[in-house]
Amino acid sequence: MAITSANQLELLQTAEAVAREKMIDPGLVVEAMEESLARAAKSRYGSEMDIRVSIDRKTGRATFTRVRTVVAEEELENYQAEMTVEQARQYMEAPQIGDEFSEEVPPVEMGRIAAQSAKQVILQKVREAERDRQYEEFKDRAGTIINGAVKREEYGNVIVDIGRGEAVLRRNEKIGRESYRPNDRIRVYIKDVRREPRGPQIFLSRTAPEFMAELFKMEVPEIYDGIIEIKAVARDPGSRAKIAVISHDSSIDPVGACVGMRGSRVQAVVNELQGEKIDIIPWNEDQPTFLVNALQPAEVTKVVLDEEAERIEVVVPEGQLSLAIGRRGQNVRLASQLTGLDIDIMTEEEESQRRQAEFEARTRLFMDTLDLDEFFAQLLVSEGFTSLEEVAYVESDELLVIDGVDESTASELQARASDFLEEQNRKALAHARELGVEDSLVEFEGLTPQMIEALAEDGVKTLEDFATCADWELAGGWTTVDGQRVKDDGVLEKFDVSLEEAQAMVMTARIQLGWVDPADLEAEEGEEPDADPAEETVAGDAGTN
Known part of the structure; x- marks a missing residue:
């Protein structure tokens, strides 16, 4: 079939029909048609030629052109698509390197194989455009709630129809033993949207703490308006949750507003979460006070906070221990997630x-x-x-x-x-001297003989050895491994050397050895006046531990 014998307007009508069906730009479909026709032309005229096709958006007429680019003589490789400046003078005046010369060529006959190839190109382009449209539509909706319909279940994962695409609710993102049947309506939280080779993947969740926060935002107008702020959420999905709230208007009680008249607001969230019990807790900037609130309904008699280790000790009456810990440690675990602290609970007797x-x-x-x-x-x-x-x-x-x-x-x-x-x-x-410690370390200001002995026993015997130490290796620190905080013991930790002191000593040693220029340090401090160098070192060093 020759392209010239086809109804030229039919090309545009086909493009518009496909674009309407797939909800994409008709121009993308026309571009796909142009590329497919160009590929068919290359199979006729030769793959080395640069054949381009342009379809008139009004008449549907397809124009085939051969393009040759002007290149330097020594760079000429493809004689079908390139030509030298000397050759180009036959076709144009004063040609320059990079100029293009186009000439129209006759349309090609579309054989069966060429037509099939063109069809595949169009389908591929349409699929890519559809994927791009879906990704662009949902990438900014991550972190919001959406309603969908269950389509099917695959290996415990639920495939959800969300209108202009499909999303997946993984088995570990479902609450408890939730089960769904096809066409069931479901409310879910868009946890992540990723662009992958097989197309955009939309991942849903009903167990994410953010899902509960968004549900409260829908049910409590004060949260939606920003009068009440949700500061933290901790969940044991399907069982129990704690949510910390604070009011920016002293006349509004944040807990009462979230509970609602006769518990109507919180009950709506509970019903959506399959009966998950929710403790609404007032937020407090003072961590010990906030922790006392977070451990409700247990009574706390004493709180001891270790800010550096981010640990907290809580003392409760003997009869309150089981209540504070909760069934299977649930209460103290949720309180720990809510406050971001490791909590040790002991009785007054202990x-x-x-x-x-x-x-x-x-x-x-x-x-x-x-x-x-x-x-x-x-x-x-x-x-x-x-x-x-x-x-x-x-x-x-x-x-x-x-x-x-x-x-x-x-x-x-x-x-x-x-x-x-x-x-x-x-x-x-x-x-320490028996172990081989050098005078350079003994004479270093800030180290006591016991510290020098401890360093020597750990293999640090020279000022150079000391200068290569990380602050957490000296003062100790904490590393997060698989979501758990793990203690890193420091060589000088038993001497109550803080991270800041350790970093200062190491930096002084590096300056004395000439490894660091003090002027560079002053310049860095001038660029980042608000940075805490100790915190940066903890984060960087602990991560490499």
Whole structure:
């Protein structure tokens, strides 16, 4: 079939029909037709030729042209699609490299094979355009709720018709043992939209914490308007959830607004989530206070926060322990997710036993090192002294407040503590030198003899070795592995060296060795005045651990 004998308007009518059916731009279909006709022409005239086809958008007339590009003589490779400047002078005036010369060629006969090839090109282009349209439509809808109809179930995954495409609800994104039949209506959260070789993939979820947040936004006008903000959500899908809210209007109670009249608002969310129990908790900037709220309905008597380790100890009455932990640890697990802290729960009796053990250990320390009787050692511990350094270097006035301690006794205590510490330092330094520590590390400011000994035992024996250490290797840190926070022990951690102090010492060592120019550091600080170098090092170093 020759293209010239076909009804030329039929091309445009076909393009418009396909575009309407697939909901894509008719121009894309016409471009696909042009490419398919050009491919058929190349099979007739030769694959090395640059044949282009243009279809008039009004008349449907197809024009076939052969294009040759002007190139430098030494770059001429394809004589069918390229020509030199000298050759181009036969067809144009003052040709320049890069110019194109076009001439119309006769239309080709569309044989059966060529027609089939053209059809495949058009179908492929239409599919690509359809995929692009679907991706563009849904990429900005990630993070929103959509309604769909169940089409089928494949290996536990539910395929959902969402109007202009299909999406998948994986088995681990379903609540509990949810099951659906074809044509069931379903409300889902668009978790992710990805562009993949087989087309855009839309992944849905009903277990994501964001799904609950979006449901509350739909049910609570104050959240939609921004008066109430959802600060955090933690879920055990299908069983229980905790949601923390805060009001930016002091006249509106955030918890009451989310609950609604007679619980109507929260009940609507509960019904959608297959009866999932929801605890609505007031947000508080003070982490211990927020944690007390998050552990409701259990009562908390004491909270101890370790900000550096992002851990928190909670003390509860004996009868409240099971309630605070919850069935299978559910309550404390959700509270941990909500606050972003690792939570240790203990009873008042367990805390008392631990405090007693610490008291006895410190008492024994003073008895053994300062040659004191038990009663006197207990007096020191009761007054808050926890180490020999505190006794040796504290102002003598702080010792005089202890019953039975006069100036001579205070001086004797400090002398004994100082002598013991000096002997310990001497032994530690001698041991470190036996291990091969060099003077460059011994003379480095900021390291005590015990620190130098600990470094030597870990293989750090020179200032160069020390300068290559990461701050978390010295001070310790935390790494997240498979969603769990794992403790990284530091060589100097037992000496209470913080990450900031460790980083400062390492950087000082690098400057002394000439590895780092102080001027460069000042320039970096000037560029990023708000950055916390310690936090950056923790994130970077811990990630490579």
